[in-house]
Amino acid sequence: MYIVVVGGGKVGYYLAKELLDAGHELVILEKNGPRARQIQDELGSIVLHRDGCEGKHLAEAGANRASIVAAVTGDDEDNLVVCQMAKHHFDVPRTIARVNNPRNEQLFRHLGVDEIISPTRMVLSAIEQDIPVNELLHIAQLKGGALDLVEAQISESSPAVGRKPNDIAMPEGCSLFLLLRGSNVQQIRPDTVFQVGDKVLAVTPAEGEQALRRELIGDGDGVPEPSLTR
Amino acid sequence: MRAVIIGCGRVGAGLAERLARAGHDVAIVDIDTDAFDRLEEDFAGQAIRADGTDEDVLRRAGTENADWFFALTEGDNRNAFAAQLASETFGVQNVVAKINDPVRAEAYAMLGLSTICRTRLLVDALAQHTGLPGDPGADGVRVAEGHHDHHDDSTPALHSER
Numbered sequence: 001m002y003i004v005v006v007g008g009g010k011v012g013y014y015l016a017k018e019l020l021d022a023g024h025e026l027v028i029l030e031k032n033g034p035r036a037r038q039i040q041d042e043l044g045s046i047v048l049h050r051d052g053c054e055g056k057h058l059a060e061a062g063a064n065r066a067s068i069v070a071a072v073t074g075d076d077e078d079n080l081v082v083c084q085m086a087k088h089h090f091d092v093p094r095t096i097a098r099v100n101n102p103r104n105e106q107l108f109r110h111l112g113v114d115e116i117i118s119p120t121r122m123v124l125s126a127i128e129q130d131i132p133v134n135e136l137l138h139i140a141q142l143k144g145g146a147l148d149l150v151e152a153q154i155s156e157s158s159p160a161v162g163r164k165p166n167d168i169a170m171p172e173g174c175s176l177f178l179l180l181r182g183s184n185v186q187q188i189r190p191d192t193v194f195q196v197g198d199k200v201l202a203v204t205p206a207e208g209e210q211a212l213r214r215e216l217i218g219d220g221d222g223v224p225e226p227s228l229t230r
Numbered sequence: 231m232r233a234v235i236i237g238c239g240r241v242g243a244g245l246a247e248r249l250a251r252a253g254h255d256v257a258i259v260d261i262d263t264d265a266f267d268r269l270e271e272d273f274a275g276q277a278i279r280a281d282g283t284d285e286d287v288l289r290r291a292g293t294e295n296a297d298w299f300f301a302l303t304e305g306d307n308r309n310a311f312a313a314q315l316a317s318e319t320f321g322v323q324n325v326v327a328k329i330n331d332p333v334r335a336e337a338y339a340m341l342g343l344s345t346i347c348r349t350r351l352l353v354d355a356l357a358q359h360t361g362l363p364g365d366p367g368a369d370g371v372r373v374a375e376g377h378h379d380h381h382d383d384s385t386p387a388l389h390s391e392r
Contacts, residue, residue, distance in 0.1 A: 075307070076283070076311065077283055080311050080314075081307040081334065084337070084338075084341070089337050107285075107315060
């Protein structure tokens with residue numbers, strides 16, 4: 001598989017190294033001269049000392065025959081432009097962007113970037129796992145962001161306490177599937193009764209998220225916790 | 231009419247002043263306070279020192295209610311990014327991005343963004359000055375009229391969901 005990596009920082013460097021070890025063919029575009037030479041010294045002549053945002057440099061890198069273009073610079077705007085150029089100018093089937101500001105995720109997705117990796121979001125999620133929150137925790141995005149895998153923590157103020165799955169007004173397209181109770185993991189069945197302290201894993205489309213939150217967590221006027229995502 | 235401008239360089243400052251003088255409501259955003267020295271003392275608009283590619287900053291600048299949005303920073307990518315944020319996230323109808331790389335300007339014009347390319351404008355103007363005929367292919371200003379409505383299926387990525 002031929003892969004074009006734009007940005008030779010830490011992420012780009014280790015990404016290239018792993019991909020080379022796995023036997024893929026690739027090129028890194030890095031606009032900073034000393035950094036480009038440094039990568040070349042370590043990984044061989046797979047580096048182009050070029051700005052990957054410029055159309056002619058992407059062409060030079062063979063973007064038109066790439067299976068994947070991965071934009072992993074530290075600047076969101078550069079990563080977006082690289083992916084849009086790759087997608088619309090070179091018909092690259094799969095574009096991957098690193099997104100630093102989590103607020104930008106939606107725009108990237110809306111503008112057609114196939115895969116979005118947000119390190120900030122990942123650390124945020126890891127922190128949120130340990131803090132009681134009355135928001136849905138986002139665990140993962142499925143189907144390119146159309147669906148979210150979320151976790152809801154059932155607290156005393158939750159309307160779901162003492163109820164079974166069929167008693168809950170499930171928003172369109174939502175599905176509850178796994179229950180974490182103490183150290184047990186169990187499938188959610190029609191006779192499951194939700195208890196305080198349960199964690200419920202669910203898959204939901206973005207538009208069903210607020211309704212699902214109301215059903216499982218409540219309106220949030222119980223014990224308000226500062227949300228880390230807002 | 232309300233206009234939001236990001237980038238208070240010569241072009242941004244000049245446009246901001248002209249719009250403000252004509253009585254329009256103008257907000258101009260730049261990350262560098264010194265950039266605002268380019269504005270006249272009696273500039274009637276709002277000057278905001280912040281990162282114009284940040285959604286919260288654009289909201290603070292009133293982009294939601296803007297009739298016009300101009301992305302005029304020194305960076306082509308920042309401009310392309312901010313312009314798309316304005317049109318897609320805030321639904322601004324008239325958005326112009328300065329994109330000096332002709333290849334990128336062309337690509338974004340095809341995606342339905344109105345672009346202005348200084349490189350093309352100057353090359354064409356200077357070529358004409360020497361007596362060469364104007365090159366209709368080297369159009370420095372590309373206007374996408376009502377791009378929300380006139381998209382074809384080949385560019386679904388920029389379709390507005392609203």
